[in-house]
Amino acid sequence: MPAESTLASLGIVLPSVPAPAGAYVPAVVSGSYVYTAGQLPLVEGALPATGKVGDGHGLVPASDAHDYARTAAINALAAARSVLGSLDRITQVVKVVGFVASDPSFTGQPGVVNGASELLGAVFGPEIGAHARSAVGVAVLPLDSPVEVELVLEFV
Structure with missing residues (x-):
């Protein structure tokens, strides 16, 4: 199934791409690749x-950070669509x-970033x-975000 149809079937609506917070663009095309800026x-x-990811009091739970990585990947797809159509x-x-803003004792970064990977697989x-x-x-x-995700995508 085409990606755009799959997004709709999953109930995902890509957001508007926010204006950059610095001297960069949300996504750039080079050859047959799209590189997204890091997306929060x-x-x-x-x-x-906001805050560090970890298992203790006052920290962002890894399960929540997993969901935030998914959201960051959705935002990265929106940036990619903005240059690809x-x-x-x-x-x-x-x-x-x-990237996972981590408490020094936290070692579960792969599980957090699975939120992005699982979304892309779906x-x-x-x-x-x-x-x-x-x-x-x-x-x-940036902004004390718990996660940030960037993508490299090939296209025709």
Whole structure:
């Protein structure tokens, strides 16, 4: 099923792409690839949570961060669509890079970034959606976001 139809069947409406918060663009085309800028899990212009991901009191639970990584991937798809016109042009999800603002004792970054990977698999299917990935723990992210996701996509 085409990606645009799959999004609709999953009940996902891609948001408007927010204006960049710095000297960059949300997505750029180079050859037959789209590179997205790092996308935060913004919902209607606001973060659903802030802070470090971890298992202790006052930390963002990993299960919530997993969902935020999914939202960040949706925002990255919106950025890609803004330069491609349609996600149906994507022939391969090449790479996902996920950053997780982590409490020093937290080591579950791969599980958090699975939120993005699982969404891409659902939207594009097991062949096109299969991708290389990095899941990186960092000290802090912009706006104190718990996660940030960027994509590299091949298209025709």
